[in-house]
Amino acid sequence: MQVIETRSEGLKRELKVVIPAADMEARMVERLEDVKGKVRINGFRPGKVPFAHMKKMYGKSVMAELVNELVRDKPSEILSERGEKSATQPEIAMTEDEAQAEKILAAQADFEFTLNYEVIPSIELKDVSGISVTREVVEIDEKEVEEQILKIAENARTFEDKDGAAENGDRVTIDYLGKLDGEPFDGGKDEDAELVLGSNRFIPGFEEQLVGLKAGDEKVITVTFPADYPAANLAGKDATFDIKVKTVAAPGAVEINDELATKLGLESADKLREVVRGQIEGQFGQITRQKVKRQLLDQLDALYSFETPERLVDAEFENIWRQINTDLEQAGKTFADEDTTEEEARAEYRKLAERRVRLGLVLSEIGEKAEIQVSDEEMQRSLFEQLRQFPGQERQIIDYFQKTPGAAASLRAPIFEEKVVDHLLGQIKVTDKTVSKDELTAEDEADDKPKKKAGKKKAESEAAAPVEAAAEEAPAPKKRATKKKAAEDDAAAE
Amino acid sequence: MTDLRHYDVILSPSITEKSTMVSEHNQVVFNVAKDASKPEIKAAIEALFGVKVTAVNTLLRKGKTKRFRGFVGRQRDQKKAIVTLADGQTIDVSTGL
Numbered sequence: 001m002q003v004i005e006t007r008s009e010g011l012k013r014e015l016k017v018v019i020p021a022a023d024m025e026a027r028m029v030e031r032l033e034d035v036k037g038k039v040r041i042n043g044f045r046p047g048k049v050p051f052a053h054m055k056k057m058y059g060k061s062v063m064a065e066l067v068n069e070l071v072r073d074k075p076s077e078i079l080s081e082r083g084e085k086s087a088t089q090p091e092i093a094m095t096e097d098e099a100q101a102e103k104i105l106a107a108q109a110d111f112e113f114t115l116n117y118e119v120i121p122s123i124e125l126k127d128v129s130g131i132s133v134t135r136e137v138v139e140i141d142e143k144e145v146e147e148q149i150l151k152i153a154e155n156a157r158t159f160e161d162k163d164g165a166a167e168n169g170d171r172v173t174i175d176y177l178g179k180l181d182g183e184p185f186d187g188g189k190d191e192d193a194e195l196v197l198g199s200n201r202f203i204p205g206f207e208e209q210l211v212g213l214k215a216g217d218e219k220v221i222t223v224t225f226p227a228d229y230p231a232a233n234l235a236g237k238d239a240t241f242d243i244k245v246k247t248v249a250a251p252g253a254v255e256i257n258d259e260l261a262t263k264l265g266l267e268s269a270d271k272l273r274e275v276v277r278g279q280i281e282g283q284f285g286q287i288t289r290q291k292v293k294r295q296l297l298d299q300l301d302a303l304y305s306f307e308t309p310e311r312l313v314d315a316e317f318e319n320i321w322r323q324i325n326t327d328l329e330q331a332g333k334t335f336a337d338e339d340t341t342e343e344e345a346r347a348e349y350r351k352l353a354e355r356r357v358r359l360g361l362v363l364s365e366i367g368e369k370a371e372i373q374v375s376d377e378e379m380q381r382s383l384f385e386q387l388r389q390f391p392g393q394e395r396q397i398i399d400y401f402q403k404t405p406g407a408a409a410s411l412r413a414p415i416f417e418e419k420v421v422d423h424l425l426g427q428i429k430v431t432d433k434t435v436s437k438d439e440l441t442a443e444d445e446a447d448d449k450p451k452k453k454a455g456k457k458k459a460e461s462e463a464a465a466p467v468e469a470a471a472e473e474a475p476a477p478k479k480r481a482t483k484k485k486a487a488e489d490d491a492a493a494e
Numbered sequence: 495m496t497d498l499r500h501y502d503v504i505l506s507p508s509i510t511e512k513s514t515m516v517s518e519h520n521q522v523v524f525n526v527a528k529d530a531s532k533p534e535i536k537a538a539i540e541a542l543f544g545v546k547v548t549a550v551n552t553l554l555r556k557g558k559t560k561r562f563r564g565f566v567g568r569q570r571d572q573k574k575a576i577v578t579l580a581d582g583q584t585i586d587v588s589t590g591l
Binding site: 042048050 | 511
């Protein structure tokens with residue numbers, strides 16, 4: 001086997017691998033010898049098939065198998081021999097010529113293929129002890145806890161049926177049938193719908209017109225759908241609703257006491273306070289961590305500068321670009337609205353992609369050096385978290401993760417990253433600082449802008465920075481939201 | 495054009511352990527039609543493969559009696575021809591016509 005380097009520019013490598021026909025033939029013969037005792041061909045006793053005949057019958061398929069195996073195994077073998085790591089799966093090119101391929105299979109021609117890949121640059125780990133970050137901690141005051149509890153209490157309040165007119169805050173049970181120009185439309189019909197007046201769950205004007213109705217009343221109301229209503233056929237239209245009120249119920253008083261706590265499945269009001277406090281702390285804790293991580297990454301980014309493999313950057317860029325484009329499309333905006341042009345935005349996100357790839361490489365290198373491992377248990381936990389977000393589809397999701405090799409990696413990556421960050425936080429200076437809630441959330445925004453502004457025109461950065469922040473931090477707020485919701489659900493369920 | 499009858503005379507090459515053994519003596523074995531005569535086989539082989547045939551030996555293998563689920567059946571009879579080629583001439587039986 002011969003390996004010839006045909007190109008070596010920067011991080012790009014192109015290798016030509018030649019395996020002589022004689023070698024291929026020898027391998028094939030070896031293969032055939034192996035199966036000789038096993039094949040059964042009519043007219044021959046097992047093991048008595050002449051070699052020439054076997055070669056004629058199985059030679060080609062054995063050869064094809066050989067070629068596949070070589071193409072599968074050789075690249076990694078060659079790479080490890082050269083002591084290089086490929087950033088992506090190496091690209092393999094073989095002859096396209098049908099006749100040539102035929103010859104290779106007949107072991108008459110040398111088997112050649114080319115490998116195209118980019119190496120991961122070797123990273124020299126730098127001393128991180130110079131990095132220092134400020135951890136902002138929020139003192140949670142009692143008032144906030146009370147507020148949160150009040151919200152929970154409101155959700156859990158009881159309603160009691162009453163005679164008399166419905167007032168704001170009352171809950172009515174109604175049947176309704178919506179009509180557009182006298183024709184019922186899809187989704188405009190419901191029976192026994194429970195609606196708390198003043199909760200603004202329905203379109204504007206709907207709830208207001210129900211005030212004053214009594215149980216058993218019927219009424220036709222006219223409302224106008226808002227212009228930005230999601231269903232296009234209804235947006236901005238006038239519709240009538242035939243309403244039949246079944247019951248009217250007045251809300252019970254909202255009190256924070258042990259009774260409320262028991263209803264939520266906790267022993268006492270104090271316990272409830274504790275739980276709610278824990279939830280709020282968790283939320284702020286995540287913001288805090290996010291900020292610390294951001295500081296850390298910024299400083300790491302400043303510390304390291306090396307060439308990044310183009311293909312990784314390309315892939316990352318494509319990801320971001322797709323995300324941005326769908327975001328823009330959903331918002332119904334163009335780049336012009338964001339005060340930038342497509343080219344400028346491209347350059348902008350290209351830089352971002354490069355930064356991410358570089359940081360990713362640095363983090364993985366640090367993690368490898370520190371021998372950070374992701375245990376199966378942690379993988380399981382994160383898998384279950386995924387499952388929780390899609391109730392009812394657990395089966396498909398588990399299947400997906402088992403069948404798609406990349407999917408497991410996508411679960412593993414964030415865990416690994418967090419662990420590396422933890423590891424780094426142990427090595428660097430961390431100063432605690434107590435801040436108020438507003439400061440914590442406000443500075444979050446301010447943090448992004450100066451960093452992104454560096455060396456760029458003002459118009460660009462203003463448009464790009466918030467988007468960048470959104471893109472990079474997208475997982476976090478989403479998680480926060482779901483967590484919060486889940487927590488509330490939990491509380492309610494308990 | 496060669497006579498189409500030739501294609502009916504020669505049915506298939508017989509590729510077996512024994513046939514590979516006789517191939518060392520410059521002989522080739524064919525399954526042939528049951529009613530084919532030696533001169534017919536010689537003419538067919540010479541015309542189809544473009545070789546010179548020095549001798550043809552034939553044999554008629556009688557079909558075996560086999561029972562399947564208690565019913566008696568009989569396998570087909572099969573005529574074979576062992577064709578001796580002139581020195582230096584070969585037929586590659588595995589490539590087919």
